[in-house]
Amino acid sequence: MMKKFSSIRYMYIRSHLYAVFLTTVILLSVLLSIHVLVSPDWLSAMSIFVFILLYVLLGLVISVYAGFKSSGEIKERLDYLSVLITQFANGNYQSRVYFNESDEVTRISNEMNELGEKLQNQVKSLQRMADEKADFAKSSHKAAVIEERQRLARDLHDAVSQQLFAITMMSEAALKQLDIDSEVAKTQLRDVADSALKAQTEMRALLLHLRPVHLSGEPLPIGVKKLIDELKQKTNMNFTVSIDEDIELSETTEEHVFRIIQESLSNTLRHAAASEAKIKIFIRANELFLHISDNGEGFNVDEDTNRKTSYGLKTMRERSEELGGTFTIRSIQGEGTYLDIRIPC
Template identity: 50%
Template sequence: MTSIRLWFIQTFLMMAFITSLIFFIGLQIFLFVVPDSGLSTAMTFWFWLYSFVIMAAVGFYFSLRGSYVIKGRLGDILLFIATLRRGKFTERIQTDEKDEIGLISEELNQLSEYLQDQVHSLQRLAEEKTELSKTAKSAATMEERQRLARDLHDVVSQQLFALSMMSSASLRCFDQDPEKARKQLEQISEIAGKAQGEMRALLLHLRPVQLSGESLCEGIIKLIRELKQKTNLAFEASVDEIEHISQAAEEHIFRIVQEALSNILRHADATKVKLVLAEENRYIHLYIGDDGKGFDIHEEKMASYGLKTMRERCEQIGGTYNIRSKANEGTYIEIRIPALRREE
């Protein structure tokens, strides 16, 4: 009932009816003006009826013929659009006419070429993205190796060298000056403890960034338990399950916690760490504090690699990063990240 052919037939029949009706009215007016013309009302009616039938038949024929051609051309266009929707962008529609339907066909052919070019561009972008991802991963791995090697050389290696020199000196003066040897042994014990903290911090960096199928809460709790077993740090932790969070945000927050705990192990000389992770008022709140020696933020000028990394990771997921520290009063880090909406 919605076919374009039916619309054509209805239009031509309506035109035939209106034309014959106007002709009939004209005949009636003629009979009224010229009553002696010899034509009767019955004759004009039958004359009108015959003319209507003839015009309706002619209109029906030409409507079928015209609609057949137009319907066929529109059917070709519909079939071509369905072909494009299935992803066959190499197909083209053939047309020789330059009317409106022909112009539509030409535009569809150009659209097909454009879509084909876009597919090729997407494929090239995918290949380039894969190559860039490999390059970035390789560069990040190399940078991390260089940083770990630098940290080992700058800190741990020097501490081990100092331990070696002081232990040799202690052995030489052990019989001659026991008091001096005892002080040197105390220094050796202190340096060994610092070297152990540095190694634990470096090992913490070597942990995988991914949570390996665990939730953020489970990963942080597991990390805290490991540090409790391997260090003398006392933890006061409150870690809630976060529902409205993306996988990327989970990984970044987990890495921020790793970096913060690593800095505490290496620099803070702390005995107690407080960690709070909670979701409130559509925001994810992360708080990490220690009772260590602290530092002057203005003097340090945020030069620490770990602090910069934490700030960058926080900004990458749309969060805000605040750090407070004071000499001999510890360091506190507060991070607030927007949570995902329920529909997201």
């Protein structure tokens, strides 16, 4: 309620009411002075009271009306500026606003337009730098392959290798219990099956990273559909994919977006325990929108301490920002994770 009364309209009304108050005090002082010093017949105490009362009543009505009327235009212009700032915050740097008046608000709008143009040029510079970085990455492909192999080796040792060792130990224990207590042996064999399934899921996620980082000249929609078709054959997850067929992006942007999708699905396979995943890619108002979601376990984005998951999120965020885009992630424990990316085209 207090926030509403602090708006621009009520500021105008308060200023008009303040003017009415000052004028009333001055008029009352002058009339009372004349009444006391001169005492004319036409100026009685009752006439002063009636005049001041009528003036105050009319002043209140006129102040409210004039305040709303005179503040309407300035409020509308400020709303335009607010929308422009929101567009800039969402990555839409092509938005502009123009006013015909020659005042301070017009000067601010012109400065905001210049800011949008500068931000748009910076996005183009970032994308150009991303292209140059992509060319450099191709020239240093061998070093990247060695680094990826080392990372996969660490993941295999930290995850799959330990799970296989645990499966071996539980299998040996189950064999020993088979003749002694069959129920205990069954329980241990169920644990073996669960561990084997986890190891299989982890291995599939690691194999997903072994796919080519580049699309090898294929358009983004075809590359993503091939990736999903492969995952459908190797996992029990249900995938829903929606991609605009007429998407035209630079080679660097397509590779970054493809790698983001690859990294996101890898995290889903390894950590989410999800049964469904959705991918939606489309272009609206010169912006590429990428939405990825799953119905997995979810996690606390602010308090997540899982180093592997955080590394994947950091990589996806960096790839988005390299293209001048925005990266947003929401996750609800027990309900799933939602990833939204906007990239200027």
